[in-house]
Amino acid sequence: MPRKVRQVLESLKAKGFFEDRDGHHIFLIYETKDGYRTDVRTRVSHQSGGGDISDGLLGAMARQVKLSRRDHPLLRRSCVGPSHYC
Numbered sequence: 001m002p003r004k005v006r007q008v009l010e011s012l013k014a015k016g017f018f019e020d021r022d023g024h025h026i027f028l029i030y031e032t033k034d035g036y037r038t039d040v041r042t043r044v045s046h047q048s049g050g051g052d053i054s055d056g057l058l059g060a061m062a063r064q065v066k067l068s069r070r071d072h073p074l075l076r077r078s079c080v081g082p083s084h085y086c
Helices: 005-014 055-064
Strands: 017-022 025-031 037-045
Touching: 005 017, 005 025, 005 037, 037 055
Parallel strands: none
Antiparallel strands: 017 025, 025 037
8 A cells, every 4th residue: 555755754754764855855864873874775756745655665665774574564654663773
């Protein structure tokens, strides 16, 4: 089931990702509680009106942010990742 861009962004930010906007894209980069920026990142297109993200693209994003298949549905809900992202 597709999810709104805003829902995915809020879920990722709640788990420690921060936004870095660059032109037409929003990059989401994971930052540890100690302030260390990691290589765990993904991006979404900056869409007006908060477009939808398809299941296929959600799966690709889940792999980019190091989520397993079992954790993938969490990306589409309020919780985003494994406990080490908390």
